[in-house]
Amino acid sequence: MSYLHARLLRKRNMLIVRSFIILLLSCIAFKLACCFSSSISSLKALPLVGHLEFEDVHHASKDFGNRYQLLPLAVLHPKSVSDIASAIRHIWTMGPHSQLTVAARGRGHSLEGQAQTRHGIVIHMESLQAQKLQVHSAGGPAPYVDASGGELWINILHETLKYGLAPKSWTDYLHLTVGGTLSNAGISGQAFRHGPQISNVHQLEIVTGKGEILNCSERQNSDLFHGVLGGLGQFGIITRARIALEPAPTMVKWMRVLYLDFSAFARDQERLIAADNKFDYIEGFVIINRTGLLNSWRLTFTPEDPSEASQFKSDGRTLYCLEVAKYFKLDNKDIINQEVKESLSELSYISSTLFSSEVTYEEFLDRVHVSEIKLRSKGQWEVPHPWLNLLVPRSTMNEFAKGVFGNILTDTSNGPVIVYPVNKSKWDNRTSAVTPEEEVFYLVAILTSAVPGKERVEEILKRNQRILEFSEEAGVGLKQYLPHYTTRQEWRSHFGGKWEEFVRRKSRYDPLGMLAPGQRIFDKAVASYS
Numbered sequence: 001m002s003y004l005h006a007r008l009l010r011k012r013n014m015l016i017v018r019s020f021i022i023l024l025l026s027c028i029a030f031k032l033a034c035c036f037s038s039s040i041s042s043l044k045a046l047p048l049v050g051h052l053e054f055e056d057v058h059h060a061s062k063d064f065g066n067r068y069q070l071l072p073l074a075v076l077h078p079k080s081v082s083d084i085a086s087a088i089r090h091i092w093t094m095g096p097h098s099q100l101t102v103a104a105r106g107r108g109h110s111l112e113g114q115a116q117t118r119h120g121i122v123i124h125m126e127s128l129q130a131q132k133l134q135v136h137s138a139g140g141p142a143p144y145v146d147a148s149g150g151e152l153w154i155n156i157l158h159e160t161l162k163y164g165l166a167p168k169s170w171t172d173y174l175h176l177t178v179g180g181t182l183s184n185a186g187i188s189g190q191a192f193r194h195g196p197q198i199s200n201v202h203q204l205e206i207v208t209g210k211g212e213i214l215n216c217s218e219r220q221n222s223d224l225f226h227g228v229l230g231g232l233g234q235f236g237i238i239t240r241a242r243i244a245l246e247p248a249p250t251m252v253k254w255m256r257v258l259y260l261d262f263s264a265f266a267r268d269q270e271r272l273i274a275a276d277n278k279f280d281y282i283e284g285f286v287i288i289n290r291t292g293l294l295n296s297w298r299l300t301f302t303p304e305d306p307s308e309a310s311q312f313k314s315d316g317r318t319l320y321c322l323e324v325a326k327y328f329k330l331d332n333k334d335i336i337n338q339e340v341k342e343s344l345s346e347l348s349y350i351s352s353t354l355f356s357s358e359v360t361y362e363e364f365l366d367r368v369h370v371s372e373i374k375l376r377s378k379g380q381w382e383v384p385h386p387w388l389n390l391l392v393p394r395s396t397m398n399e400f401a402k403g404v405f406g407n408i409l410t411d412t413s414n415g416p417v418i419v420y421p422v423n424k425s426k427w428d429n430r431t432s433a434v435t436p437e438e439e440v441f442y443l444v445a446i447l448t449s450a451v452p453g454k455e456r457v458e459e460i461l462k463r464n465q466r467i468l469e470f471s472e473e474a475g476v477g478l479k480q481y482l483p484h485y486t487t488r489q490e491w492r493s494h495f496g497g498k499w500e501e502f503v504r505r506k507s508r509y510d511p512l513g514m515l516a517p518g519q520r521i522f523d524k525a526v527a528s529y530s
């Protein structure tokens with residue numbers, strides 16, 4: 001065989017192989033297209049009160065993190081629980097022959113695509129708001145509200161206040177949905193006393209991954225109830241929640257004081273969360289590399305002693321700001337002021353740095369929304385948010401602070417770094433929420449925005465990674481809050497002793513693995529093309 005002949009032959013063989021591959025690929029593409037178009041037509045035939053949207057779906061491929069984008073096949077706008085159940089039951093019936101997955105989307109305030117699905121169905125939970133909020137105040141010592149899973153906490157606040165009531169446990173920002181925060185935990189400055197939001201729910205209505213509608217509580221379907229709380233959307237769609245209420249205060253005395261020493265700051269925080277009646281809200285944050293004191297506060301806070309406060313200069317040092325609040329009604333203002341004075345006198349903050357403010361309860365709870373409006377007007381709200389949320393055990397918190405604040409983290413001008421302790425006894429360990437094992441642990445929320453012209457997303461992510469690596473090497477033993485992992489091994493170690501149960505609940509309530517695929521814990525069971 002001549003050399004030329006051999007080359008031609010090889011070329012022909014390659015051509016054959018290549019066309020075979022192309023044929024195979026187009027076969028798969030055809031099958032996929034076929035599969036999609038048959039899914040689309042069967043979905044279109046579903047009898048719904050609300051509707052499925054196939055065209056205008058781009059908004060569902062975005063989230064607050066602004067880093068992940070998966071385009072869904074359709075968005076379901078449910079008008080009733082049965083709409084959600086029909087859609088899920090339909091996909092459940094198709095079994096592993098369908099690749100469709102389902103992602104409930106609250107406000108899409110996830111950071112890494114947790115409320116998204118590629119080519120699946122996003123359920124726009126806010127459409128369920130049409131179900132009225134029902135406040136039950138009379139006839140019992142324990143008032144509650146029944147709210148849709150897609151309800152925003154801010155709406156719950158407004159509605160319950162009409163009855164002089166309000167939920168007990170909050171998040172810092174209220175334009176989040178009930179289903180979204182209950183799928184994580186819902187932590188804020190009230191959690192030291194009342195536990196997270198998942199500790200303040202009496203009952204849930206759930207649509208499981210088989211399309212069943214089930215009520216659950218401590219007494220009824222309790223395995224599902226505990227599983228769904230902190231369950232990252234894995235076991236069912238929360239369509240309704242019964243949330244505990246308490247009499248609402250009208251006013252809030254809101255205070256900030258500064259420390260130069262982390263351990264003094266933390267000691268006071270821990271003393272305050274252990275005390276029964278000092279403050280109603282306890283948080284704190286770190287200030288790194290700020291000169292010219294506290295510019296952003298000046299509008300709302302006044303210094304207790306203006307001349308002394310003006311003497312205090314941060315000089316770029318790392319500062320720790322304790323933030324506390326005391327609730328009151330106007331008629332007991334004097335008593336409250338006296339109590340607050342006494343509580344403050346036991347703390348060891350820098351004495352010239354007491355700042356305070358008096359606002360209504362609504363203004364206090366909706367405080368982050370004010371920043372949202374400001375940031376939006378500057379085009380700085382819809383930027384990438386490579387946030388890192390951690391739960392750090394008390395025993396290693398000092399070491400974590402020493403290694404991270406002012407060292408790995410050298411500037412807090414592009415977003416707050418929130419730090420405060422909570423007591424694990426207020427958390428129910430039957431829920432899916434994962435925390436460190438210790439009695440007291442800290443929430444550390446490093447909420448950096450990637451603002452154009454400042455640090456790039458990649459740099460911020462790299463620094464987050466350094467913080468995690470440092471913690472690993474120092475044996476800090478932290479857990480991620482709003483966790484994000486990509487491998488099975490990482491998820492297993494995140495859940496630790498709770499992993500087996502998590503997997504068992506998954507196979508019980510969502511056997512096909514169709515729910516909340518954006519969490520990337522499980523893959524949907526799909527029959528292979530053969």
Ligand SMILES: Cc1cc2nc3c(=O)[nH]c(=O)nc-3n(C[C@H](O)[C@H](O)[C@H](O)COP(=O)(O)OP(=O)(O)OC[C@H]3O[C@@H](n4cnc5c(N)ncnc54)[C@H](O)[C@@H]3O)c2cc1C
Binds near residue numbers: 170
């Ligand atoms: C500015 C800001 C401040 C925040 N402050 C706090 C805070 O102080 N404390 C705190 O704990 N968290 C806080 N968060 C985080 C917040 O709890 C999460 O973003 C959470 O995901 C709620 O957002 P969402 O309602 O938009 O849910 P989404 O992001 O839409 O959904 C979150 C996850 O839950 C699933 N899901 C949504 N709805 C349901 C449902 N009805 N049933 C089942 N699964 C569902 C989704 O599929 C997804 O996996 C904050 C977030 C932002 C953006």
Ligand SMILES: *[C@@H]1O[C@H](CO)[C@@H](O)[C@H](O)[C@H]1NC(C)=O
Binds near residue numbers: 205213214215
């Ligand atoms: C769940 O509970 C609510 C209110 O208690 C009730 O109206 C509803 O019918 C119940 N649903 C199921 C499926 O039992």
Ligand SMILES: *[C@@H]1O[C@H](CO)[C@@H](O)[C@H](O)[C@H]1NC(C)=O
Binds near residue numbers: 274
């Ligand atoms: C945590 O709460 C438990 C139960 O209320 C209490 O006994 C304990 O002292 C608290 N621990 C701290 C450090 O506050």
Ligand SMILES: *[C@@H]1O[C@H](CO)[C@@H](O)[C@H](O)[C@H]1NC(C)=O
Binds near residue numbers: 411
């Ligand atoms: C501290 O802030 C100054 C001025 O805002 C900035 O130029 C400098 O780079 C910052 N230092 C660090 C270590 O980030």
Ligand SMILES: *[C@@H]1O[C@H](CO)[C@@H](O)[C@H](O)[C@H]1NC(C)=O
Binds near residue numbers: 429
């Ligand atoms: C929950 O806490 C109790 C008491 O601390 C402990 O005995 C039990 O093992 C814990 N359960 C889980 C699932 O972690």
